[in-house]
Amino acid sequence: MKFHLVFDGFCLKNAYYDIFRAIEVEILDDFELISSEFSTFSEAEKSVLTKLAKSDRKWFGIYKILPKNLASKSYANLIKNGILRVEISKETPKNRAKNERLKKSERRYKIENKLHFSCHFFRFWFRFIYPNLDALRAGKKDEILALIRAGFDEYVGLGFEMIFAEFLAKKFQINAEISSFWHKNIEFDIFVKSGDFLLVGEAKFRGKKVCKNVLNMLLKKCDRLKITPNFIVILSKSGFSNELLALKDERIKLYEINDLMELLDE
Template identity: 45%
Template sequence: MKFPNLSIDELIKFHLVFDTLDIEKSYDDIFEAIENEILAKYQEFRFGFDSDTKKALMKFAKNDRKKYSINRYLPHYKATRIVNELLESGFLELELSREQKPTPKHKHEKLPKRLRRYVIHDKVNFSSHFTRFWFRFIEPNLALLELGKSDILLDIIKDDFDNYLSLGFEMLSQEVLAKKFNLNLEDVYSFWTKELEMDILTKFDDKFIVGEVKYKGRKVCKSVLNLINARCEKLGIEPDIITIFSRSGYSKELRNVKDKNLLLFGLDDFKILVE
């Protein structure tokens, strides 16, 4: 794909839709590219899954991606089979939870029933951004394309596009952090429990790095830093480095925070991924 005149912001958008597609034409506008290369050619991208598998993929493309979340929409045995097949084929990838299951503090302690039944939820990722885009926007709305109403679908995509991009931006932020600190990408991950989520958590050389990622059209305020500190306190973590990634910059108050352990990343930092 050709990107002669695109800003890093636009490059990110194109990558998070067209990562696995080989497109010859050059575009300056992401929605024009989506209209011409996906909506107009949708019949070229049909996936040969059965209806239940498509339903599962559409749910994963839209929800929190927890492995067992589709049990609410499909019988347990069927959901398990579908997820296992998608993982084995490489269409989906497993993102393991780093949460520790509650355990007794001493040999004779009996945990409360709610803790004995506590389930740790792994998540799934699509193996490509394009397939996630497809099952979030295209597959649920094929009827619109078949009726020639691609303009309506394009409006649907535009209305939800930033929400869609936020996960991919988080994944790219983890790549940036790994490169900046010369870490293996698999050592930089998100952390979640039933109660909270941390976009970035890594430990190396006995140091904790934590972080938050914001793909918003407005500047990030100091309240995000306060939120990170509150989550760390709840997790019992004393971070050595706090990172924040923002698409749209930072408030003056946050930029003026005097803390050498606070690192603020902007779009220019993502250029390291294309150098």
């Protein structure tokens, strides 16, 4: 899984057991050649990709560092050339009565889409490598490798969610789109609605067991949105607390990394 979430879209020359050794040899030792493959990208496009690789991927975020027209042009080129794809927000505009006066914060709030990289390698490159090219050219490879190690679990989190979505589609035989859901103050890693079927969930790629408070937060989000899901699913890299495992609720489904092995049977 780790190899997929770094090297998807990249042709490995050799086989490795350790992901960081692979990153060192295949990317850090060959960064100049790989960098030349991005030479046709404009500086604005590289700025867009760097921002998205490190942020929540919301559409308007780039307007904080680039003029709106330049940012929009960059988005259009990157989407047209298959570097980015748009994830449409499921949020709907707030219904309001005629002549209802909204709070200032509500008037300024806009629904926005998110963007995904078309392959995981692009996101890895613009998160860790492109912003540190000067350091690599100065011979600071070990420093950049340490930076990658420190930020790796956070980086993998998004890809972990995407693999979980693929697993759930197979497990529940879901034909509808499985994606994240974001609202002004509410987010779900996993959200799918198809007719009367509703599933929400969370994916946790961290080095400790998931406790019941994660489930409680999911339930609170559902209450705030006034939804009652058929299933609440949680994926954990490091297992679950005994309290969570002891719950007897058919709606709650707990999965660990080994469960994702089902995807390899395809």
